[in-house]
Amino acid sequence: MFSKFTTLIIKNMGIQERKVRNRKEMEKHVLDAAMKLYLKEGYKNVTIRKIAKTIEYSPATIYLYFKDKEEIFFTLQKLGFKKFYTEQLSVQTIKDPVKRLIAHGEVYVKFALENKEYYDLMFITSEPVFMFKDRKDWDTGVNSYDLLKQNVKSCIDAGFFKSKDVETTAFALWSFVHGVSSLLIKRGFMIPDEFKKHIVKGSLEILGQIINSKQQITINK
Amino acid sequence: MFSKFTTLIIKNMGIQERKVRNRKEMEKHVLDAAMKLYLKEGYKNVTIRKIAKTIEYSPATIYLYFKDKEEIFFTLQKLGFKKFYTEQLSVQTIKDPVKRLIAHGEVYVKFALENKEYYDLMFITSEPVFMFKDRKDWDTGVNSYDLLKQNVKSCIDAGFFKSKDVETTAFALWSFVHGVSSLLIKRGFMIPDEFKKHIVKGSLEILGQIINSKQQITINK
Amino acid sequence: MFSKFTTLIIKNMGIQERKVRNRKEMEKHVLDAAMKLYLKEGYKNVTIRKIAKTIEYSPATIYLYFKDKEEIFFTLQKLGFKKFYTEQLSVQTIKDPVKRLIAHGEVYVKFALENKEYYDLMFITSEPVFMFKDRKDWDTGVNSYDLLKQNVKSCIDAGFFKSKDVETTAFALWSFVHGVSSLLIKRGFMIPDEFKKHIVKGSLEILGQIINSKQQITINK
Amino acid sequence: MFSKFTTLIIKNMGIQERKVRNRKEMEKHVLDAAMKLYLKEGYKNVTIRKIAKTIEYSPATIYLYFKDKEEIFFTLQKLGFKKFYTEQLSVQTIKDPVKRLIAHGEVYVKFALENKEYYDLMFITSEPVFMFKDRKDWDTGVNSYDLLKQNVKSCIDAGFFKSKDVETTAFALWSFVHGVSSLLIKRGFMIPDEFKKHIVKGSLEILGQIINSKQQITINK
C-alpha cells in the first residue's frame, strides 16, 4: 500500500545520496575536473560547461562553489604550490648538505613529472590570469625558493660549489631542474619514452657534479 | 624618343616593386602586431579584431594577407625557428670544442632573451595548433638540436664531460639553457632586474664547469 | 497525512510536464519562425539572428534547442515528409481504384497548397544541405511514391490507363500534380486569384481523364 | 638594340590581346561563368569572387560591366526568357493544331532539359531577387504563355479537348510539362538514368492523349 510512495522516496533519497557532498567534496570535484581538462586542452579550452558535464552537474551549480572561472584556476594554483612546498620540506630531514641538495633536485623533478598539470599551471604557462593576483599567493612559491637558497647556502658554507654567490647558484640550480622538467612535460614527444628515465637520471648526476665542483678548484690552484 | 617607354617601364617596375614591398610590409605589420599581443595575452587572447585594431585596419583586411589566424601564428613560428637556427650556426666557426659549446649556450640564451615572444612560441607554449603541422617545419628545430649534439660530441671526443653519453648530456645542457631562458621569460618578475644579468652570467659559468668536469675526474682517481 | 507527499509529487510532475511542454513549444516556435522566413526569403536568407528576432529571443537561445541552423531545417523537412505521408495514407481506405487514385491526386495538391513552405522545402528547393543526409529521412518520401505506384498499378490491373507501364505512368502523374502545385506556389502571381480554384479543379478533372483513358483504347481496337 | 623594348611591347600586346574583348564579349563571359556556377551552387553561393576567378579577372572588373550581382542574374533571366520564347516560336509553323500543341510540349521539355540552369532560374527558383523587378521583364515569359493559350484554343476550336476552358486547359498543360521538367531537373537523382528518356517519352504520349480526349467523349455519349 505504501510501496509506491516508499519506492519513490527511497529512489529520491538514493539520487540525493549520490549527490550529497559537503562543500569541500564538491569543490574538490570541480577542481579535479578542471585540472583534468587543463592539461589536455589548455586554460582557454577549459570551459565551465565542460567542467559541469564532467562532474554531471549544471554549469550554474559551479558558481555556487566558485566565484568565477578564474577562481577555480587560482585555487588550483594555490593548492599546487602548497603540495609542492610540502613535498620539498620532506628533504630537510637529511643532514648532509650535499645529499640534501641533490635530494631536493630529485624531489623537484619528481613532483613535476608526477603532477604535470600542476607544474604546468605553476611554472610553465603564463595565462595572464595568474599574474594579476595578490602577491601573498605567491608566498608559498617564494617559500620554496627560500628553501632552495637555504640548502644551497649550506653547501657553499660547507665549501662546496665553485661560486660563493647563493642567489646566482640557486637560480642556476632551479633553472636546471626546471629545464629538465618543463622540456619533458612540453616537448616530451621529441624524446623516445625509453630514454626519458635515463635522461632524468643522467641530468641529476650532472647536478651532483656541479655541487661537488669544489675539489677541482682547490687542486687547480 | 624612348623616354615614353622608358618612363613607363620604370614607373611600372617602380609600382610593381612598391606593391611587393607593401605586401611584405603589411604582412610584417600583421605578424608584429600578433606577436606583440601574443606575449602579453597568450594565443587564445590574440584575436583577429585586436590585431586589426592594433595596426589600424579592419579585421577583413587581415584576411587579405593571411588565410586565417592559424596561418599567422604558423608563419611566426617558422620565422622564429629560422632565426633561431641561423643564430646558432654562427658559433660553428669557433674551432675549440669547449669554447664552441659554451658559445652555443650563450647564443641560445641570448636568442631567448632577445626574442622572448618567439622563444615562448617555439619552446614554452603548447597550443595544440602548433603541433599538428607538417613535420618539415619542426625540422629546423630538430636541426638545431642536432647541432647541439654535434658540439657535445666534439667535447666528449676531446675528453671533456664526465659522461660519454651524447644523448643524455645534450639533453641536460638543453635543459639547463632552456631552464634559464624560460624562467627569466616567464617568472622573471620573481627576480630583481639588477640580478638578471648577473644570474645569466653565473649560470653560464656553471655550464662551463659542467663541460670541464673531466679534469676533476682524472685527479680524483 | 499523505498529503504532503502527494502534493509534492503532483507538483513535481506538474513542473516536469510544464517543462516538457515548454521545450516542445519553444522548438515549435523556432521551427515556425524559420518556416515563415523560409518561404519569404529562401534558405540562405533565413539567419539565426532573424529567427531569434522573430520570436523575440537572443540568437544564443536558439542553440539551446537546435544544434545548428541545419538541424532546424532538417527537422522541418522531416516533419514535412511525415505530414505528407500521413495525409496521403488517408486515401487508402477508398476501395475503388480509380476514385482512390483521383483522391490521391487531390490530396497531393491540397497538401501542397495548404503547406506551401513545406512543399517548397521538400520538392522544389535544392539547397545542397538537404541532400547529404541520412538516406532514411528520404524514406518517407520514397514511401509516398511507392504508395502512388501501388495505386497506379491497381488502376492498370483494373484495365485503366492506356499504358501498362507503372513506372512511367506514376511519374507522369506525379509530374502533373507536382506541376500544378509548384506553379501555383512559385508562379502563382501570374494567375489571377479568382482563377486559381477553378484551375485546380480543372486540372484534376484532366487527371481523371488520363486515368479513364482505357475506354478509348478498347474502342480504337 | 630595340629588341628589349620590342619584346616587352609585343608581350604586353599579347597579354592585352588575350584580354581584349569588346563589351558584349566580356558581358557574355561574366554571364556564362555566373550561370555555370549557378546550377552547381545556387544563387547565394555564386559569389562575385568566384565569377571573377572563373574568368580570370579581378572582382572589381565585374563591376565595370554589371551594376551589381543582381543585375547579372537579372540579365541571365531575361536572356533565358528570350531564348525560351524563340524556341517555342519554332513550332508555330506546324499547321495541324494537335500536332502543333504536342510539338509545343516537346519543345518545352526539350528546352528545360537542355538548359537546366536557365529553366531553374526562370521557373523553379524563387530567390526574392527575381520578383521585385519591373513587370515588363516578365513580358517575354507572358508572351510564351500566350502562345500556349493560342495553341490550346486552336485545338479546342477544332473540337479537341473535353473542356472548352482555354485558361484552365492551358494551365493544366503547362503544369504537366513543368512537372516533368522540374522533377527531372531537381529530383532527377531519384530516377535511374536509363529510365529518364523513357519517362519523358511516356509522359508526352499521355499529353497526346489528353489533347485527343475528344473522340472518347463523343463516343461515350
Added chain:
DNA sequence: AATGAATGAGAGTTCATTCAT
C-alpha cells in the same frame, strides 16, 4: 579597361555568467 587594397555589414557560433524557480 583593369585592379589591388580596403572595409562595413553581417553570417554562424560559443562562452561565462545570471537569475527565477
Added chain:
DNA sequence: AATGAATGAACTCTCATTCAT
C-alpha cells in the same frame, strides 16, 4: 543546493561593394 533558461559579448570568417591608381 541545484538548475533550466536565457543572454550579451565576443569570436572567426565571408561577402558585395568602393575607390584610388
